[in-house]
Amino acid sequence: AQSVAQPEDQVNVAEGNPLTVKCTYSVSGNPYLFWYVQYPNRGLQFLLKYITGDNLVKGSYGFEAEFNKSQTSFHLKKPSALVSDSALYFCAVRDIPRGSQGNLIFGKGTKLSVKP
Amino acid sequence: GAVVSQHPSRVICKSGTSVKIECRSLDFQATTMFWYRQFPKQSLMLMATSNEGSKATYEQGVEKDKFLINHASLTLSTLTVTSAHPEDSSFYICSARATGGMGETQYFGPGTRLLVL
Numbered sequence: 168a169q170s171v172a173q174p175e176d177q178v179n180v181a182e183g184n185p186l187t188v189k190c191t192y193s194v195s196g197n198p199y200l201f202w203y204v205q206y207p208n209r210g211l212q213f214l215l216k217y218i219t220g221d222n223l224v225k226g227s228y229g230f231e232a233e234f235n236k237s238q239t240s241f242h243l244k245k246p247s248a249l250v251s252d253s254a255l256y257f258c259a260v261r262d263i264p265r266g267s268q269g270n271l272i273f274g275k276g277t278k279l280s281v282k283p
Numbered sequence: 284g285a286v287v288s289q290h291p292s293r294v295i296c297k298s299g300t301s302v303k304i305e306c307r308s309l310d311f312q313a314t315t316m317f318w319y320r321q322f323p324k325q326s327l328m329l330m331a332t333s334n335e336g337s338k339a340t341y342e343q344g345v346e347k348d349k350f351l352i353n354h355a356s357l358t359l360s361t362l363t364v365t366s367a368h369p370e371d372s373s374f375y376i377c378s379a380r381a382t383g384g385m386g387e388t389q390y391f392g393p394g395t396r397l398l399v400l
């Protein structure tokens with residue numbers, strides 16, 4: 168069965184330090200991988216995605232993620248965290264089996280807290 | 284990125300009444316729209332998927348007669364919570380996926396907070 172795991176409920180980082188939010192996945196077929204961010208009482212904002220091509224994907228607000236097929240991971244990273252990055256981050260995967268468009272499967276979310 | 288709007292952003296209603304939530308894709312045509320429900324500090328739970336002009340496909344455990352979904356056009360989907368009860372109080376989020384090259388990304392609305400008294 169398809170699944171996404173975000174092993175950390177919360178990540179705490181000091182402003183200016185690099186941050187990593189972890190995500191691993193399990194799907195049949197080729198995965199389409201996404202990261203979204205959610206601010207309080209708001210919907211999800213798209214950050215970046217991996218479909219094909221370079222394993223390092225750059226997205227919005229200085230975030231990037233590295234697709235690692237052998238480790239089935241898609242960790243979200245940023246070289247220098249900002250206090251305004253504090254939010255809830257969701258990793259998602261969409262499996263595209265033949266003949267189906269597939270649905271997004273979300274991880275449980277990781278709360279990122281960046282302290283000044 | 285593409286923009287998805289939801290209306291209303293917040294609604295309070297009495298138990299037994301029906302509430303309609305609108306979801307619009309503002310700058311693209313959405314062949315597929317999704318409705319999610321999110322409980323506090325939890326991930327999104329997919330309720331149903333709808334394709335324009337077709338009946339919605341509901342996830343297991345979601346009552347289709349209670350959560351009526353209409354996707355009448357390529358830019359509008361509605362979710363109607365019929366005979367709402369306090370346990371229906373939640374944060375409802377819609378999402379839309381476009382045709383063609385944009386088809387791989389789902390864009391989300393800002394959500395609707397429903398409180399049933």
